[in-house]
Amino acid sequence: MPLYIIIFVAVVLLFLAFFTVKQQSAAIVQRFGKFNSIRHSGLQLKIPFVDRIAGVVNLKIQQLDVIIETKTKDNVFVKLKVSVQFKVIPEKVYDAFYKLEYPHDQITSYVFDVVRAEVPKLILDDVFERKDNIAVAVKRELNEAMTTYGYDIINTLITDIDPDIQVKNAMNRINAADREKVAAEYEAEASRIRIVAKARAEAESKRLQGQGIADQRREIAQGLVESVDILNKVGINSQEASALIVVTQHYDTLQAVGSDSRSNLILLPNAPSAATEMLSSMITSFAATSKLKETDEAFKRDNEAKKRKDNKKDQEM
Template sequence: MHTDPVNQCLSSKRTLYQLVVNLLKRIPFPKNLVDDFFYVPSNHFCHHFVSSSHNTEFLKRRGHTMGQLLCCTQVDQSTVAIKERFGKFDDVLEPGCHCLPWVFGSQLAGHLSLRLQQLDVRCETKTKDNVFVNVVASVQYRALADKANDAFYKLSNTRSQIQAYVFDVIRATVPKLNLDDDFEQKNEIAKAVEDELEKAMSAYGFEIVQTLIVDIEPDEHVKRGDEYEINAAARLRVAATEKAEAEKILQIKRAEGEAESKYLSGLGIARQRQAIVDGLRDSVLGFSVNVPGTTAKDVMDMVLVTQYFDTMKEIGATSKSSAVFIPHGPGAVRDVASQIRDGLLQGSINTLNLSDSEPQLYISLYIVVHSTFLLLMFSLN
C-alpha cells in the first residue's frame, strides 16, 4: 500500500510542532504567551491561510506576542497599557515602544483606551401626572491618563456602572415634573445627570465630558391621545375662525339691511308727513272758501277735536294697548291745544318775527299733524 508523500510530510510537521509546543509550555513564560504564539489553525498548511480573516487576526496576535517574546511591546496612539510585575501594578505605559522583560516578571495586564466614548441609556420612568415615558440619555465619557490605574482596576464594567447612575438620577428627577415640564426642562435633567456622574466617576478615573437628554418618548396611548387632542383643537380653532367670519358677515349684512330699511322708512315717513300737511292745508283752504266767516283757527280746532276722538277710539279698540291715563273732558282738547299753542307761539314770535295770523296757522297745523301721528302709532301697535 503506497502512502502519499505530501500527507507524510504534513503528518511529520504536525508531530514536530506539537513536540515544540509541549516543550515550551514547560518553560515559565508569561501567561498565555505560548498558546497565543503557537496557535495555528488546522488549515495552516492550506493555500488560503493568509486570505482568511481569522488568520489575519492570528498574524496580528503573533506580531504582538513576538514583541513580548523579544522583551518589547507596542502601545497604540490614544491608548495606554497597564504594566504589572509578578501580578502587581507597576506602571502605565504611554503610546510607543516599551521594553518588557518578562524574565523579571514584567507583563502587560491590558490596554485602556483614552478615546471619547458614548453610552446611550434608555430609562423608563413615570412623570408627576402619571404618564410613563422612556427617557434616552447620551453620556460621553473618557478615561483620564493620569488615573489610568484607577480606571483599569477599580471598575470591572464601566458601562454598567454609568448606566446605574443614570437610572438613579432620571428616576429621581423626572417624577417631580409633569410631562410638558419634562420636555421644557430637558437641559436641567441632563445637568443633574452630568453632575451626579461627574461626582461619582471621577473617583474611578473617568471624566464625564457631556450628558444629553436626546429623547423623551411618552407611552404610545398618550402620544395618540395628545395627537388627537391637538388635531381636534386645531379643527376647533379653524371652525371658530370660520364661524366668527360668518357672524361678521351676518352682522354687516344685517346692519346694511337695517340702514337701508331705516333710510326707506325715513323716506316713507317724510312723504307721509308731506301728504298729511298737504291734505290738511287743502282742507283748511277749501273749508274757509266754502264756509264764509270761518277763520283758520276755527277749522284747526275742529280738525283737532276730530283727530282727538279718532285717537281715543283706536286706543280703546286695540287689544295690545296697555293702560293709558289721559285727561278726558269737554275742555281737555282745548286745554292741551292752548298750552302747546301758547308755548310755540311765544317762541315763534321771538325767533321768526311772524305776524299774528301766521303763528296761529302753523301751530294749528302742528297740533293736527302731531295728533295724526299719535293715532298712527297706536294703530300700528
C-alpha cells in the same frame, strides 16, 4: 549551538521586547502580575517573558446610551433615553483600570438611580419642559461618583422622551381638539364679520334707495307744481289742471305697461272715468284730512284755554 538558532532566538526576543501603543490610548504593563508602569502612544519596550501588557485603556470620549422606563407624578409611564459622554482622565488611568471593572454598568446604575428619583417628582408636561434640569442632575451625580474611579463625565443629554402609546394618542387628540376649537373660533369670527358687512351694505343700500325715492318724489312734486302753474296761466283752474295731470299720468302708465311684451300686469280700472274717480277720491281725502286737522287744532286750543282758566282760579284761591 548553531548560529542560526541564536539569531532566531534573538529576533524573537527583540520582537517580543518592542510594542506600540495607539494614539489616545494607554497600556498597562505588569511585571510578574504586579503593576509596573503605564505606557502612552508610540513605540515602547518591555522585558520579554517578564513584563506583559495587562490591558489598554481608551482615552477617547465615549458615549453610553441608557434607556430607562419610569413613572411620572401623574402616573404616566415614560421611556427616557439618556446619552452619557465620558472619558478616562489621563492622570488617573491606574484608577480607571484597577478600581472599576465594568464602567458602563456602573454609569448605567447611577443614571437609573438619578432619573427614577427626579422624574416621579414631575408631571408629564414638566418632564418635557425640564429635561435639561434632569440631565444636569444626572451629570452632577455621575461626576461625584465616577471621578473617584478616574472617569470624567463630559456631558449628559436626554435625547428622547417616549410616553406610553395610549398617552401619546390622547395627547394628539387633545392637541387636535384645541386646534379645531381655535379654527372654529376663527371661522365664527369670519362669519360674523361677513354677516355684519352684509347687513351694513344692505342698510346703506336701503338708505340710498330711500334717498333716491325721496328725491324722485320731490322732483315729481316740483314738476306737478310747475305744471299747475303753467295751466293756471292759460286759464285752467287748479282742479281742472289736477284732473288733466292725473289723466295724462294714467294713460302714460297704460302705455308703459302695454309696451312691455313680457309683462303680465293688468291695471284695473282702466276706463277713462277711472282717472276722474281717482282725482275725486284724492280731493275728498285731502278735504277730510284738512278738516280733521282743523278739528284737532281747535280741540288743542280749547284745552289750553281751559288749563289757563284753571290755573287762574288756583292762583286766586
